[in-house]
Amino acid sequence: MIEVSELSKHYGDVVAVENISFKAEKGVILGFLGPNGAGKTTTMRMLTCYLPPSHGEAKVAGFDIVEESMEVRKRIGYLPEQPPVYHDMTVGSYLRFVAKIKGVPGPKLNSRLDDTMEKTGIAHHRDTVIGHLSKGYRQRVGLAQALVHEPEVLILDEPTVGLDPKQIIEIREVIKGLGGDHTVILSTHILPEVSMTCGQLVIINNGRIAGEGTPESLMAQLKEGEVLRAHIDGPPGAAVREMIARIDGVLDVSQEPGSEEGVFLVTSLPGQDVRDALTRQVVEDGFSLRELRPLDMTLEDIFLSLTSEEVTA
Amino acid sequence: MRNFAAIYSKEMRSYFVSPVAYVIAGVFLFLSGYLFRNILMQFNLWCLQFGQRAQQMGGQMPALNLNEMVVTQFFGVMDFIWLLVIPMLTMRLFAEEKKNGTIELLMTSPIRTVEVMLGKFFACFSLYSIIVGLTLVYFVILEAYGSPDWGPIFTGYMGYLFLGATFISVGILASALTENQIVAVLLTFGMLLLFWLIDWSASFAGPTAAKILHYLSFIEHLEDFQRGVIDSKDVIFYLSFTFFCLFLTTRVIESRRWRR
Known part of the structure; x- marks a missing residue:
C-alpha cells in the first residue's frame, strides 16, 4: 500500500x-x-x-x-x-x-x-x-x-x-x-x-x-539474553552471588543498583531459561526466594538504545 | 468547478462571518459618502457664486457641467480610497492559510492550485463589486436633484470592475509571497502606488520609455472609462495585468512542489 x-x-x-x-x-x-x-x-x-x-x-x-x-x-x-x-x-x-x-x-x-x-x-x-x-x-x-x-x-x-x-x-x-x-x-x-x-x-x-x-521483533533483536530479577534472602556477603554464578547458563550476576541487599540481576545466555535451576539451587542451599521475574525490555529501552547508537556511530 | 465553488463559498463565508466585510464596507461607504457630500456642496457653492457673478455682470451664467464637476471628481476620490482598502481585502487570502497551516490541507487535497486561486480571487472580487455597486446610490440621489449624463457613469463603473480585478490580483500575489499579513498589505500597497504614479517619471524619460511608462499607469487607463470611452487597449491592459499576476500567484503557490 x-x-x-x-x-x-x-x-x-x-x-x-x-x-x-x-x-x-x-x-x-x-x-x-x-x-x-x-x-x-x-x-x-x-x-x-x-x-x-x-x-x-x-x-x-x-x-x-x-x-x-x-x-x-x-x-x-x-x-x-x-x-x-x-x-x-x-x-x-x-x-x-x-x-x-x-x-x-x-x-x-x-x-x-x-x-x-x-x-x-x-x-x-x-x-x-x-x-x-x-x-x-x-x-x-x-x-x-x-x-x-x-x-x-x-x-x-x-x-x-x-x-x-x-x-x-x-x-x-x-x-x-x-x-x-x-x-x-x-x-x-x-x-x-x-x-x-x-x-x-x-x-x-x-x-x-x-x-x-x-514491536516484538525489535525487542527480540535487541535482547542480549534474558534478564531476571531475583530477590534472595540469604547470608550477607558474596555467598549468594557466587552460588548464582555457578548455575549453568548464567552469564552475569550483579546486585541491582539502588536496591536493598539480596536483589540481583541475572543475565542468562540467549535462549536458556535458568529459572528452574536457580530455584532448585536456592532451595538446596537453604536460602529463601522472595521474588523471581523476567525483566522485559521496554520500548523505551529499545528506543534509547537505537537512537543513542546512532548518535555515537 | 465544484472545487472552485467550494473555495469560493468558503471565502465568501469567511468575509461575512468575520467583521472584515462589514468594517471595510462601512468605512469605505462612510468615507466615500462623506466626500461625495462635500463635492456636492462645493458644486452648490460654485453654482451660487457663478449665478451671482452673472447677475452682477448682467451676462449669461456659464454652464457648469455636473458630470465633470461632480462625477469625475468623485471617481478620482474613490480610486484613491480603493488604493488603500484593497490591500486589506486581499492580505489574508493566502498569508492566513500559510500561517494557520491550512495550506497543507489545500495542497494535499485533490484540487488544483488554479481552482484555489480563482475561488479566492472571485470571492474577493465579488465583495469588492458589491461595495462598489452600493455607491451607485449616490448617483441615484444626484439624479433626484440634477440630470447627470449616465453614460460616463456606467463606463466609469465598468472601469472600476477592471481596476478592481487588477488591484486584487496584485494583492493576491503579495499574499501568496508571505505568511505575514502586514507584509502582504505593504507589498500590495507599494506595488499599487508604484503603478499608480508610474507615469510621473514619464516626464523625465525618453520618448519610447515615456510611452511605456504611460501605458503601465493604472490611472491613465481609468480616465478613458471615466470620460465615457470604452477603449479595447484599456480593457486589454487591465485584463493582461490581472492574468499575469494571477498566473504568477499560481506559480508561487505551486513552487513548493518543484523546489527539490
Missing part, C-alpha cells in the same frame, strides 16, 4: 531525511517513532505530496507521489501536526467544505459527515465555531477532516499531542479501529502509544532509519 524507497529531503545543505525505505501493507498501522526533529514530519509531508523529495521515490496506494500526485491526494487523509482548521467556521461547515474538496460525491455527503462526526465524537459540536473549541476537540476535528472521504491511506502527524489522558485513550481507540480498512501511518514520540496501537514500527533518528519491524 505504501512503498518508500531511498527517499531523501535536503534543504540546501541541511539533510532532513536521508535514504529512507520502508513498506506498509494494506490495513497495517505503522508507527513512525523518533525524537523531535528526526524527520518524521518531513517524511509525512513528502508522502502527502506537500513537499517534493530531493531523491528517491515513494508510492502511496500504488501511485507515485511526484508523477501521479493528484491520484495520491485522492486516496490519502492527512492530519498535520497543527490541525488545518479554519477558526471562523463551524465544525459542520468546515467538514462539509473538506468533504467537497476531497471529492465526496454530493448524495453521500451528509451521511459521510454524520459518520465521521460520530466516529470522532464531535457530533454534539456540529454548530460550534472551531475557534471556540478546546485543543483536544480541535484535534478531533482535524482527525475527522482526515477521515471524511474514507481514504485508503491515513497519515497522522502526532495525533495525540496536546490531549488530556482521557482524550488520548479515546483517540487511540479511534485510530485502532481504523486499522484493517485503512492503512495508517502515525508519527509520535510517545512510546507507549506505539506499543498500544501499532503493528509495525519504523524508528527514525537524524533523518535515517534506526530500526524497523514489529
Whole structure:
C-alpha cells in the first residue's frame, strides 16, 4: 500500500531525511517513532505530496507521489501536526467544505459527515465555531477532516499531542479501529502509544532509519539474553552471588543498583531459561526466594538504545 | 468547478462571518459618502457664486457641467480610497492559510492550485463589486436633484470592475509571497502606488520609455472609462495585468512542489 524507497529531503545543505525505505501493507498501522526533529514530519509531508523529495521515490496506494500526485491526494487523509482548521467556521461547515474538496460525491455527503462526526465524537459540536473549541476537540476535528472521504491511506502527524489522558485513550481507540480498512501511518514520540496501537514500527533518528519491524521483533533483536530479577534472602556477603554464578547458563550476576541487599540481576545466555535451576539451587542451599521475574525490555529501552547508537556511530 | 465553488463559498463565508466585510464596507461607504457630500456642496457653492457673478455682470451664467464637476471628481476620490482598502481585502487570502497551516490541507487535497486561486480571487472580487455597486446610490440621489449624463457613469463603473480585478490580483500575489499579513498589505500597497504614479517619471524619460511608462499607469487607463470611452487597449491592459499576476500567484503557490 505504501512503498518508500531511498527517499531523501535536503534543504540546501541541511539533510532532513536521508535514504529512507520502508513498506506498509494494506490495513497495517505503522508507527513512525523518533525524537523531535528526526524527520518524521518531513517524511509525512513528502508522502502527502506537500513537499517534493530531493531523491528517491515513494508510492502511496500504488501511485507515485511526484508523477501521479493528484491520484495520491485522492486516496490519502492527512492530519498535520497543527490541525488545518479554519477558526471562523463551524465544525459542520468546515467538514462539509473538506468533504467537497476531497471529492465526496454530493448524495453521500451528509451521511459521510454524520459518520465521521460520530466516529470522532464531535457530533454534539456540529454548530460550534472551531475557534471556540478546546485543543483536544480541535484535534478531533482535524482527525475527522482526515477521515471524511474514507481514504485508503491515513497519515497522522502526532495525533495525540496536546490531549488530556482521557482524550488520548479515546483517540487511540479511534485510530485502532481504523486499522484493517485503512492503512495508517502515525508519527509520535510517545512510546507507549506505539506499543498500544501499532503493528509495525519504523524508528527514525537524524533523518535515517534506526530500526524497523514489529514491536516484538525489535525487542527480540535487541535482547542480549534474558534478564531476571531475583530477590534472595540469604547470608550477607558474596555467598549468594557466587552460588548464582555457578548455575549453568548464567552469564552475569550483579546486585541491582539502588536496591536493598539480596536483589540481583541475572543475565542468562540467549535462549536458556535458568529459572528452574536457580530455584532448585536456592532451595538446596537453604536460602529463601522472595521474588523471581523476567525483566522485559521496554520500548523505551529499545528506543534509547537505537537512537543513542546512532548518535555515537 | 465544484472545487472552485467550494473555495469560493468558503471565502465568501469567511468575509461575512468575520467583521472584515462589514468594517471595510462601512468605512469605505462612510468615507466615500462623506466626500461625495462635500463635492456636492462645493458644486452648490460654485453654482451660487457663478449665478451671482452673472447677475452682477448682467451676462449669461456659464454652464457648469455636473458630470465633470461632480462625477469625475468623485471617481478620482474613490480610486484613491480603493488604493488603500484593497490591500486589506486581499492580505489574508493566502498569508492566513500559510500561517494557520491550512495550506497543507489545500495542497494535499485533490484540487488544483488554479481552482484555489480563482475561488479566492472571485470571492474577493465579488465583495469588492458589491461595495462598489452600493455607491451607485449616490448617483441615484444626484439624479433626484440634477440630470447627470449616465453614460460616463456606467463606463466609469465598468472601469472600476477592471481596476478592481487588477488591484486584487496584485494583492493576491503579495499574499501568496508571505505568511505575514502586514507584509502582504505593504507589498500590495507599494506595488499599487508604484503603478499608480508610474507615469510621473514619464516626464523625465525618453520618448519610447515615456510611452511605456504611460501605458503601465493604472490611472491613465481609468480616465478613458471615466470620460465615457470604452477603449479595447484599456480593457486589454487591465485584463493582461490581472492574468499575469494571477498566473504568477499560481506559480508561487505551486513552487513548493518543484523546489527539490
